[in-house]
Amino acid sequence: MNTSNSSQIKYIKRFNEISIADTPIVGGKNSSLGEMFSKLSSTGIPVPDGFATTADAFEEFLTQNALHFPLKNLMLQLDKKNYTNLKEIGAKARKLLSEALLPENLQQAIILYYKELCKGPYFEVAVRSSATAEDLPQASFAGQHESYLNIKGEAALLKAVKKCFASLYTDRAIKYREDNGFAHEKVALSVGVQKMVRSDKASSGVVFTLEPESGFRDIIHISGVWGLGENIVQGAVTPDEFFVFKPTLIQGKNAIIQKNLGEKAKTMIYSDDENNPIINTHTTKVKQETFVLTDEEITKIANWALIIEEHYQKSMDIEWAKDGITNELFIIQARPETVHSQKNPLLVKEYKLLNKGVLLSKGDAVGSKLATGIARILQSPKDADKLKPGEIVVTDLTSPDWDPILKNAGAIITNKGGRTSHASIVAREIGVPAIVGSGDATSTITDGEMITVSCCEGKTGFIYKGKADVKITEIDFSNIRKPETTEVMLIAGDPDKAFQLSFYPNDGVGLMRIEFIITHAIQIHPMALVKFNELKDTAAKQKIEELTHHYPDKEKYFVDKLSQGVATIAAAFYPKDVIVRMSDFKTNEYANLIGGKDFEPEEENPMIGFRGASRYYNDLYKEGFRLECEAIRKVRDEMGLVNVKVMIPFCRTLEEGNKVIAVMKRYGLEQGVNNLEIYVMAEIPSNVVLADKFAQIFDGFSIGSNDLTQLTLGIDRDSAIISNLFSEQNEAAKEMIATMIHKAKEAGVKIGLCGQAPSDFPEFAQFLVHQGIDSISFNADALLKGIENINKAEEAEIINNYKNETVWND
Numbered sequence: 164m165n166t167s168n169s170s171q172i173k174y175i176k177r178f179n180e181i182s183i184a185d186t187p188i189v190g191g192k193n194s195s196l197g198e199m200f201s202k203l204s205s206t207g208i209p210v211p212d213g214f215a216t217t218a219d220a221f222e223e224f225l226t227q228n229a230l231h232f233p234l235k236n237l238m239l240q241l242d243k244k245n246y247t248n249l250k251e252i253g254a255k256a257r258k259l260l261s262e263a264l265l266p267e268n269l270q271q272a273i274i275l276y277y278k279e280l281c282k283g284p285y286f287e288v289a290v291r292s293s294a295t296a297e298d299l300p301q302a303s304f305a306g307q308h309e310s311y312l313n314i315k316g317e318a319a320l321l322k323a324v325k326k327c328f329a330s331l332y333t334d335r336a337i338k339y340r341e342d343n344g345f346a347h348e349k350v351a352l353s354v355g356v357q358k359m360v361r362s363d364k365a366s367s368g369v370v371f372t373l374e375p376e377s378g379f380r381d382i383i384h385i386s387g388v389w390g391l392g393e394n395i396v397q398g399a400v401t402p403d404e405f406f407v408f409k410p411t412l413i414q415g416k417n418a419i420i421q422k423n424l425g426e427k428a429k430t431m432i433y434s435d436d437e438n439n440p441i442i443n444t445h446t447t448k449v450k451q452e453t454f455v456l457t458d459e460e461i462t463k464i465a466n467w468a469l470i471i472e473e474h475y476q477k478s479m480d481i482e483w484a485k486d487g488i489t490n491e492l493f494i495i496q497a498r499p500e501t502v503h504s505q506k507n508p509l510l511v512k513e514y515k516l517l518n519k520g521v522l523l524s525k526g527d528a529v530g531s532k533l534a535t536g537i538a539r540i541l542q543s544p545k546d547a548d549k550l551k552p553g554e555i556v557v558t559d560l561t562s563p564d565w566d567p568i569l570k571n572a573g574a575i576i577t578n579k580g581g582r583t584s585h586a587s588i589v590a591r592e593i594g595v596p597a598i599v600g601s602g603d604a605t606s607t608i609t610d611g612e613m614i615t616v617s618c619c620e621g622k623t624g625f626i627y628k629g630k631a632d633v634k635i636t637e638i639d640f641s642n643i644r645k646p647e648t649t650e651v652m653l654i655a656g657d658p659d660k661a662f663q664l665s666f667y668p669n670d671g672v673g674l675m676r677i678e679f680i681i682t683h684a685i686q687i688h689p690m691a692l693v694k695f696n697e698l699k700d701t702a703a704k705q706k707i708e709e710l711t712h713h714y715p716d717k718e719k720y721f722v723d724k725l726s727q728g729v730a731t732i733a734a735a736f737y738p739k740d741v742i743v744r745m746s747d748f749k750t751n752e753y754a755n756l757i758g759g760k761d762f763e764p765e766e767e768n769p770m771i772g773f774r775g776a777s778r779y780y781n782d783l784y785k786e787g788f789r790l791e792c793e794a795i796r797k798v799r800d801e802m803g804l805v806n807v808k809v810m811i812p813f814c815r816t817l818e819e820g821n822k823v824i825a826v827m828k829r830y831g832l833e834q835g836v837n838n839l840e841i842y843v844m845a846e847i848p849s850n851v852v853l854a855d856k857f858a859q860i861f862d863g864f865s866i867g868s869n870d871l872t873q874l875t876l877g878i879d880r881d882s883a884i885i886s887n888l889f890s891e892q893n894e895a896a897k898e899m900i901a902t903m904i905h906k907a908k909e910a911g912v913k914i915g916l917c918g919q920a921p922s923d924f925p926e927f928a929q930f931l932v933h934q935g936i937d938s939i940s941f942n943a944d945a946l947l948k949g950i951e952n953i954n955k956a957e958e959a960e961i962i963n964n965y966k967n968e969t970v971w972n973d
Contacts, residue, residue, distance in 0.1 A: 174220035174272045178213050178357075189215040189353040190293030195497050196355060203474060208467045209493050213288070213357030214276045216324065218295055220269050221351045224328060228263035231348065234332075238347045241337070249334050249567060256332035265325055273324060274317050277356065287315045287359040287433075289495075290323040292330050296350045307336040307563065308352065312391065313359060313433040313440045320356065327354045334544075335566035342570070360495060363432040363441075364487025366455035367392035368402060369583045370464060371500060372472040372479045375591070376530065376582065376622075378503030379662035379735065380478070383407040383465045386583045387455040389446055390430035392482060398560040398580025398587070399443065401425040401527075401600045403455050407465040408734040408802070416803030419461055420730035421658075422723075424713070425581060427451050452713045460485070460492060471497050478504040502591040508666045509640040514619035515944075520629035523608050524576075526601035528624030529587045531663060533617050534574035534596050535630045540610040544568055555616060557608050561586045569593065574616040576604045576626060598624035622659030638947070643668045646953040649931075650938035652740075653946065654917055656680070658728045661735035664943055668950065671739030672732060673865065673940025674810070674917040677746055677791070680728035681756070685721055686710060689787030691758025692717040703758040710757075718790055725794035726802070733804040740806055742842060742865065745791055747812040749774050770879060775813025775844075780822045792830035799837060810842040810865060815849055820860040834862070845914070846870035851903045858910035865940075866903055868918040872896040891920045892927055904934040913937045921949050928952035932960055 181189055181197020189197070193215040200210045225231055234256055241252050265273075277288070292308030309330035311323040330336065331352040340347055360367075368387030373380050386395060386402040394400045404423040412418035430446045456464070464483050471494070472479050482496035514533040539554045541547075544564045550556065553573040560579040561569065569575060569589045575597040577586045582599070590597030596618040598604070604626065608614060615631040618624045645651055645668050652673030653664060658680065681689075687707055691698055695717050698704045707717070714720040733741045749769035753759050762783065766772040778784040798804050809832065814820050820843065824834060827841070834841050843850070843857060846867030850857055854864070868891045873879065875896050878889050890896070900916070907914035915938035921928040922945035931939060932953060941949040 174217055174223070174269050175214055175276050176217060177276070178210070178215070181215065187295055188217050188219075189355075190218075190295035190351075191498060192291060192293035192496065193353050193355040194293075196357065196495075198474075199471070199494065199497060203470065206470050208470060209491065211358040211360055211493055211495060212280060213355055214280065215293065215356070216269070216273065216354045218351035218353060220272075221328060221353065223266050223269060224263065227266045230259055230263060233259055235348055238337075241341075243341060246338065246341075246567065249338060253332055253334040253337055256337075257329045260329035260332065261325065263325075265321060270321055273321060273356070277317065277320055280356070280358065285316055287313050287361075288320065289355075289357045289359050290314050290320065290327060291355040291357065292327040293353040293355050294331060294336075294350055295353055296345055307339050307566075308333060311440075312393075313363075319437070324354045324356075328352050333564075335563050338567040338570070357495070360484040360493045361486045361488050362392065362484040363390050365485035365490070366390070367395075367482070367484040367495075368455070369395055370468045370479075370481040370483060371583075372468050372481070373500060373503055374406070374662050375503065375587075376528075377662035377666070378506055378508050379665060381409045381734065381737070382662070383409060383412070383468050384582075385456070385461060385464055385468075385483075386425075386581060387483075388425070388427050388430070389450055389455055390432050390444075391441060392484065393441070394429055394431050394443070395581070395583050396585050397562045398577055398584025398599060399431075400427050400429050400446075400579060400581070402427065402581045402583065404582065405456065405461045406731065406734075407461065408730075408737070408804075409469065410737060411734075411803035412462070412465055412469065414803050417458070417462075417801045418465070418803065419458055420734050420802060420804075421727045422454065424452070424454060427455070456485075463492060467494055475499065507641075511638050511640070511663075511666065513636040513638060514617075515634045515636070516615075516617060516619065517632040517634055519617075519625075519631055520615065520627040522625060523614065523628055524598075524601045524604045524626045525623055526576075526598040526604070527582055527587075528618035528620070528622055529575075529582060529590045529597035529599060530595070530618050532594075532596040533615065533619050533631075533633050535613070535615045535633075536573040538576075538608045538610060538612050538614045540605055540608065541568070555614060557604050557610075559605060560584070561589070565589075575599075576601060576608070576616065578602055578604055596624070598626060601626070621657055640666060640668055643947065643950060644954060645670070645950060646957050648957060649936060649953050650915070651946070651950055651953065652915065652938050652940040653736075654940050654942050655732055658684075658731035660943070661732040665735040667943060667946055669736070669739070669946070670938065671736050671806070672741040673915050673938055675729070675732055675741055675743045677725060677729065677743060678748055678752075680725055681746060681748075684728055685724045686757050687721070688753060688756040688759035688762055689721050689790045690762040690784065691756075692721050693786045693790070694762075697761075698758055699761055700758060703761075706757050721790045722794045722797065725791065726797040729794060729807065730798045730802050730804055733798060733807045736806070737804060738806050740808055741804075742808045742810050743795060744810040744812055744844070745779070745788070747775055768879070771874075775815075776811050776819050776823050777813070777815065779811075780819075780826045785826060788826065789830045792827055792832045796831040799839065800831075805838055808840045808842060808862075810844060811861070812844045812867070813846065813870070814843050814857075815847055817853060817856055817860065820857060824860060844870075845903050845907075846874070848874055848899065851899050851906070854903055854906035855910050858907065858912045861912070863913040864903065864907050864915070866900055866914065866916040866918075868896070868900065868916060868920060871899055871903075875899050891918065892924065897930060900931075901934050904931075904936055908935055915940060919945060921952060922946075923948075925952045925955060929956035929959055932956035 178200040183198040186194040291310040371384040374382040385405040402425045406421035408418045478500040547568045555574040556572040557576045580599040615627040650670040656676040656679030711720040754763040779788040840862035842863040843861040845864040917940040
């Protein structure tokens, strides 16, 4: 087929003739497709072939139909202050373009290239808009214009091209150009025609080469739905989510550190109706309960994302699709990520709720901010006039048509959608909190009522009735000087906060409590999973069935949930140490887990009862401990997160220590293998008295100052009557701590301390530094004060040493 005459060359470019340098000619979307097709196909990344009309083609279309002046005149009539006539002006502009005729030579060129692309019988193509501004080649017009899918045949293709041209004047595109100072007449529209991937018969989704909430750079975030990806963009469903850790992916490990099953209630597919080419159908229950990608496919897409990011040398926003006929995966789009990649992660605002009203609803949190305002329930973009600036939009879901309205919102709440939905993307761009996938917000929130939208409490966002008081702290971590000799570590437990916490000044995690994961993510007593068939509690049995129904192997449910939680925190701080304490619930706390009452004895004083190390080798719990060990083994050996160290709590005797080490070895965690270090909590007087011998069993110590103080002073710290006597600064408690530090130093093993006191009391921090502590671990809200206290203590130590040396020299 000869397609080389001058007008065709001027109006059309094949993907293999396009590179990123052609952005002024074919726009960002099409130039990126051409760049990948022509330069990344050799790396094994499959991009469907296609061609694009040029900016010259669009210019010829306007010229032949004498549209320049009428369009310019319409834009001059636009109310640029309040946009009261935006709908009217947009409709008139689109009518002008829709009623115009495509130039004959452009029609011929499009048909010729379409025939060449098909090489035989016509197949379906995707027809996508790609706007460009010649003098602003880096401008992003993502999401402002229309795309048309499942287009087949010459007439349908030409009709879709013209509809794309008309979409240059959608209401949202007009408002976007006004907001960003782009002259309307300087922006042209290129149309990409690309072979369709039949994802309607399989799945599709979005990839970010960073974690989209925190901007953490070492994560590849993949989301997906059954059918066409429009359901993600529109926020019509909650997608599956997968987190892949780049450093261990590069090492060839199983780098999928998190898998979250979305409800995926709808599946968008193609229809034979020419007027209704796509329809949304109900997803079957089986498919709702099935991940849209296998682990092998997740890893393949993640590796492609790494190559694309490396090629473009920036964080990327990528679209993928799976063809349900051939079962092949494709990359169908890639563009630079434009929100977190431009932010300084070391400059943060911390929001803390001081009080809470009645909980109205909850969903996935987007961002980490908090907003208070009037709730405005909107059914569609036609309700724009109801929203006053700063009010909170509450709706079922949003689409790009909502963009002009959402710019005025103080926060966004939707019933449907996930973290990559349209509402989520807009919320990040305009810097407001959003809660998506709430399920019921439009029915539990009353129009016009005052509400608080809280995204500062982790991955789950909460909507409270009334106006809450909030404390906002601005922090610039780049100005914070870490101590010279004492390591500053974090106490952590909530995986949802891990990526954000990774930006805090730190030397790793000195204490990771797995109890948070067991309570919130797992909820079930491990022995109730091991001995599920022996459970007597029928209500507990039913609840366990509900939580584990997509796990035929109930033990695997515990291992997967715990390993993913631990891996998320380990990845956030990689390659720094993350010291994971094995479970340290007391019997009454274990009993509160689902199914726990059947497996826990009743104790009068659980604080000094069946807890810690004594459980791990006991027949009552050792099979539960096996599941804990299996989760840690998976994190270290399969996922490659060897920065994880293990810590044993409440180990009373040397014999007990040896028993636990032996049990761990039997369960696949062998000390020294793959550099595994096993620490012990120093929280019982016996640990201090026999520290030199405990150091021969374990690789290090962490002082648990609360337990050590209560057992030194004989105080139950849960007792309100004698609580005034409890103090880590008591002379006896400090003597125990000092002795522990000195003995650890003599034995040549590391020793740290976890607790609040070094941040609350500068003199206690000075005492620890003076004794030579290796590290101190703080809760996140106490970290900065702790760093300040340690810095002062180290300065005081230097001054004292100088004075002592001077006296000695004299």
